[in-house]
Amino acid sequence: MPEATVSRTPVIEITNLWTQFGDFVVHKELNLVVQQGEIVSLVGGSGSGKTTLLRRILGLDAPTRGTVRVFGEDINRANRAHLQHLRNRWGMLFQHGAMFSALTAFDNVAQPMRELRVLPEDLIRDAVLLKLDMVGITPADALKMPADLSGGMIKRVALARALALEPELLFLDEPTAGLDPDRSESFVSLIRTLHQEMQLTVIMVTHDLDTLFELSTQIAVLAEKRVLAYGPPGEVIRVDHPFIKQFFLGERGQRALEVLREHPHS
Numbered sequence: 478m479p480e481a482t483v484s485r486t487p488v489i490e491i492t493n494l495w496t497q498f499g500d501f502v503v504h505k506e507l508n509l510v511v512q513q514g515e516i517v518s519l520v521g522g523s524g525s526g527k528t529t530l531l532r533r534i535l536g537l538d539a540p541t542r543g544t545v546r547v548f549g550e551d552i553n554r555a556n557r558a559h560l561q562h563l564r565n566r567w568g569m570l571f572q573h574g575a576m577f578s579a580l581t582a583f584d585n586v587a588q589p590m591r592e593l594r595v596l597p598e599d600l601i602r603d604a605v606l607l608k609l610d611m612v613g614i615t616p617a618d619a620l621k622m623p624a625d626l627s628g629g630m631i632k633r634v635a636l637a638r639a640l641a642l643e644p645e646l647l648f649l650d651e652p653t654a655g656l657d658p659d660r661s662e663s664f665v666s667l668i669r670t671l672h673q674e675m676q677l678t679v680i681m682v683t684h685d686l687d688t689l690f691e692l693s694t695q696i697a698v699l700a701e702k703r704v705l706a707y708g709p710p711g712e713v714i715r716v717d718h719p720f721i722k723q724f725f726l727g728e729r730g731q732r733a734l735e736v737l738r739e740h741p742h743s
């Protein structure tokens with residue numbers, strides 16, 4: 478296909494989104510367009526509406542006004558079956574892993590595949606072991622219950638589960654929270670490798686500036702009830718706005734500039 482005709486439908490397109498709880502407005506005329514292959518970090522102060530925005534994108538709650546399109550589809554107009562089809566195209570890693578505590582690591586990863594009810598069990602077995610191998614979990618550890626795994630291992634198993642259905646889009650909520658610096662660093666390089674190998678689009682919420690600058694191709698700053706700035710890290714941190722200055726200044730800003738010097742393309 479000639480390049481000019483290749484469709485560039487954004488993976489996510491949010492138009493004039495309003496979110497209101499009673500009289501309290503969280504998002505006002507919020508717009509955001511995410512193209513395929515980006516790693517987007519959502520940042521903003523506490524209560525700025527990051528989690529609520531994620532929930533809107535996932536179609537968990539309908540917006541007060543505005544539209545949310547994922548893979549070109551209006552998420553709030555899709556019927557149940559269609560919504561499920563869309564959901565199978567993304568994976569979500571929750572902050573605390575959110576594993577089923579009564580299932581082994583293996584069965585936690587197998588669960589989304591079993592739910593599809595189309596794959597034979599022997600194929601599921603191979604696919605689960607492959608996903609666990611990708612995130613560095615051995616077959617022996619796969620048989621353990623979540624309570625017998627370390628925090629870092631739980632995150633990796635939860636990531637394997639989020640990747641179970643080969644998603645095109647991955648949501649990460651505070652992916653490195655609760656990990657020590659070494660584990661956090663190896664989790665970041667795992668995400669980076671998976672992003673390169675699977676051409677994933679990633680949307681993450683993170684307060685960890687190291688993770689943010691190591692991974693993001695774009696940063697979306699949520700403030701004043703909208704996306705105040707959106708662009709590559711090097712551009713966003715130079716935006717002249719009190720929140721952005723405060724967020725990236727001082728020690729945080731120094732680290733940011735260091736990482737940007739190490740990765741001058743970002």
Ligand SMILES: Nc1ncnc2c1ncn2[C@@H]1O[C@H](COP(=O)(O)OP(=O)(O)OP(=O)(O)O)[C@@H](O)[C@H]1O
Binds near residue numbers: 521522525527528529
């Ligand atoms: N179901 C709800 N009913 C009423 N208010 C809500 C509801 N969900 C969220 N809010 C409010 O909306 C605002 C945004 O919340 P949200 O959890 O999205 O913020 P956040 O940016 O993710 O914050 P944090 O970084 O602290 O997790 C908060 O003031 C919160 O109290």
